[in-house]
Amino acid sequence: xxxxxxxxxVVVHRMAxxxxxTLYSLSTAYQRxxxxxxxxxxxxxxxxxxxxxxARATAAANRVRYFxxxxxxxxxxxxxxxxxxxARAPFIGLVVDGARLVTPRVVEYALLASRMDPKALVVxxxxxxxxxxxxxxxxxxxxxxxxxxxxxxxxxxxxxLFDIATLSSANASGVFHPFMESNCLFCARDSYxxxxxxxxxxxxxxxxxxxxxxxRRLALLAESRLVVLPGEGSFHQFHGGxxxxxxxxxxxxxxxxxxxxxxxxxxxxxxxxREPLLLGAVTSHALPALGHSVERGLSRFTRFRxxxxxxxxxDPDPTE
Amino acid sequence: MGPTLTIVVVVFSMPEQARRTLxxxxxxxxxxxxxxxxxxxVVENESPRLLGExxxxxxxxHVRYFLRPERSESPVAAANFGAEQARGDVIGVMVDGARLLSPGVVELALLTHRAADHAVLSxxxxxxxxxxxxxxxxxxxxxxxxxxxxxxxxxxxxxxxxxxxxxxxGSCAAGFFAPFAESNCLCVPKAVHERLGGFDARFVLRGxxxxxxxxxxxxxxxxxxxxxxAPGEGTFHQFHGGxxxxxxxxxxxxxxxxxxxxxxxxxxxxxxxxxxREPLFVGRIAPSxxxxxxxxxxxxxxx
Numbered sequence: 001x002x003x004x005x006x007x008x009x010v011v012v013h014r015m016a017x018x019x020x021x022t023l024y025s026l027s028t029a030y031q032r033x034x035x036x037x038x039x040x041x042x043x044x045x046x047x048x049x050x051x052x053x054x055a056r057a058t059a060a061a062n063r064v065r066y067f068x069x070x071x072x073x074x075x076x077x078x079x080x081x082x083x084x085x086x087a088r089a090p091f092i093g094l095v096v097d098g099a100r101l102v103t104p105r106v107v108e109y110a111l112l113a114s115r116m117d118p119k120a121l122v123v124x125x126x127x128x129x130x131x132x133x134x135x136x137x138x139x140x141x142x143x144x145x146x147x148x149x150x151x152x153x154x155x156x157x158x159x160x161l162f163d164i165a166t167l168s169s170a171n172a173s174g175v176f177h178p179f180m181e182s183n184c185l186f187c188a189r190d191s192y193x194x195x196x197x198x199x200x201x202x203x204x205x206x207x208x209x210x211x212x213x214x215x216r217r218l219a220l221l222a223e224s225r226l227v228v229l230p231g232e233g234s235f236h237q238f239h240g241g242x243x244x245x246x247x248x249x250x251x252x253x254x255x256x257x258x259x260x261x262x263x264x265x266x267x268x269x270x271x272x273x274r275e276p277l278l279l280g281a282v283t284s285h286a287l288p289a290l291g292h293s294v295e296r297g298l299s300r301f302t303r304f305r306x307x308x309x310x311x312x313x314x315d316p317d318p319t320e
Numbered sequence: 321m322g323p324t325l326t327i328v329v330v331v332f333s334m335p336e337q338a339r340r341t342l343x344x345x346x347x348x349x350x351x352x353x354x355x356x357x358x359x360x361x362v363v364e365n366e367s368p369r370l371l372g373e374x375x376x377x378x379x380x381x382h383v384r385y386f387l388r389p390e391r392s393e394s395p396v397a398a399a400n401f402g403a404e405q406a407r408g409d410v411i412g413v414m415v416d417g418a419r420l421l422s423p424g425v426v427e428l429a430l431l432t433h434r435a436a437d438h439a440v441l442s443x444x445x446x447x448x449x450x451x452x453x454x455x456x457x458x459x460x461x462x463x464x465x466x467x468x469x470x471x472x473x474x475x476x477x478x479x480x481x482x483x484x485x486x487x488x489x490g491s492c493a494a495g496f497f498a499p500f501a502e503s504n505c506l507c508v509p510k511a512v513h514e515r516l517g518g519f520d521a522r523f524v525l526r527g528x529x530x531x532x533x534x535x536x537x538x539x540x541x542x543x544x545x546x547x548x549x550a551p552g553e554g555t556f557h558q559f560h561g562g563x564x565x566x567x568x569x570x571x572x573x574x575x576x577x578x579x580x581x582x583x584x585x586x587x588x589x590x591x592x593x594x595x596x597r598e599p600l601f602v603g604r605i606a607p608s609x610x611x612x613x614x615x616x617x618x619x620x621x622x623x
Contacts, residue, residue, distance in 0.1 A: 112435045116432070116435035230601070231601075278551075279600065287497065295614070298610055319478075320607065
């Protein structure tokens with residue numbers, strides 16, 4: 001078997017059904033214009049009461065390498081780092097929450113971007129399935145989502161996911177605004193190692209804000225070329241996650257996350273302001289989101305221009 | 321090591337416009353394009369109003385200049401001659417040397433070439449001015465008005481501001497989510513260019529008729545290419561009294577357009593149709609260019 005060009009690490013914890021969907025969305029049966037030899041999937045599952053298991057993981061997609069870990073902590077960070085250590089490719093994909101379905105050309109574009117620039121940092125915008133973000137709707141639950149997905153026909157046309165989803169608050173204003181994080185992210189293995197991988201000091205349930213910290217550090221590497229895929233998405237499936245389930249405790253949990261993030265950063269979090277290079281086709285399903293991005297982007301740039309500030313102030317040589 | 325990209329610029333009786341076009345192809349203006357990664361081949365067909373070698377070479381050592389005696393009214397032979405001179409693996413043909421470029425074209429041509437084996441990069445076309453020049457001329461649009469327009473945006477300080485004083489060409493009027501009829505800066509791998517035999521020399525009418533549209537459609541029909549469109553870049557047509565963009569009496573223009581369509585039909589045995597190939601978008605989109613994305617999404621909604 002040839003060495004893959006891309007290793008995608010998917011971390012799974014108590015989300016067997018959702019992870020099965022995610023892995024199918026990353027398989028060559030679903031992803032377009034890619035071959036089995038192009039990439040491998042590294043599934044790292046932390047022990048739980050709802051285990052996916054090797055048999056189901058390898059049945060859901062081709063070229064899956066499955067690892068089961070008896071993780072004692074409550075964060076996915078060690079699992080992510082473990083997964084990256086297993087990677088055979090120089091370019092890696094990071095799906096820290098295995099409940100994220102992706103659209104059909106994510107892998108193709110990650111590979112294109114890595115050829116374009118080996119230091120590409122490829123960002124897939126995030127969405128939540130459902131009409132609002134899942135944590136904002138106390139009535140949203142798994143059975144509803146199963147029905148929503150079944151009606152959408154997503155297995156046959158993954159772009160139909162856009163029709164039943166809403167932008168995630170990490171990128172609520174779209175592709176001309178800085179992202180807070182990405183739940184489907186690709187980068188050079190070298191870059192990941194250079195920043196020391198996912199910081200395991202983030203030890204809160206779900207990893208707290210480990211993914212925001214990881215994304216910020218990768219995006220601020222001068223060598224990184226930020227590439228955003230406006231026509232693709234990662235779609236969060238409901239799984240009772242720490243920050244994506246409505247609960248009276250959520251504001252307190254988020255405050256704790258913010259405090260830990262600020263403490264480890266040494267300052268309050270800000271999204272990294274690097275100008276993205278856009279890449280990929282935009283289907284009719286994704287056009288409304290792109291229209292929204294342009295509208296929000298225009299007002300942001302007008303504001304920055306009027307203030308005499310640079311909109312992409314984290315670029316080494318910002319042009320605007 | 322030689323250049324990766326060769327941009328061929330065909331010039332005929334447009335010295336001032338070509339001088340500005342060449343400035344937009346200089347390393348001083350293009351961003352993120354390493355010196356030595358590209359060259360510009362200027363092919364000038366003889367006319368009483370020459371750009372000339374000295375003016376062409378003044379924009380930098382990356383330029384090579386060829387003057388040709390050309391009897392036909394078509395730029396096709398010059399475009400193919402320029403492509404034969406190319407040292408790069410990718411050939412970008414600008415069949416009308418009156419087109420200014422935005423500053424990211426060269427970088428994207430180099431990036432897309434690396435991204436895919438047979439990458440083709442299509443740059444959308446614009447006209448300077450608030451309406452197509454063949455119409456604007458009736459309201460007094462001319463070279464003087466255009467010079468004032470360029471001055472109003474401080475050109476060439478920020479080339480992306482060209483979007484502030486331009487409108488989409490007829491060939492791209494339906495926006496980025498509909499097929500283009502042509503590109504006035506189309507970067508094609510040399511192997512694909514050679515396989516297709518370049519522009520079809522049978523297009524002999526003024527300005528090359530449909531030769532550029534025909535070449536675009538034939539490139540798009542090649543199965544092994546990956547078509548990229550750069551929605552944040554553009555070619556901007558400067559007024560130069562061109563065959564289809566210079567205005568004049570509407571009846572004569574329509575007669576000419578009919579003759580061009582007939583020539584296409586005679587050569588291809590069918591009417592021209594738009595190449596309906598889905599593009600991958602690539603590049604940054606500067607604030608000035610974003611209104612055209614809005615236009616494109618609205619145009620798509622109306623379909």
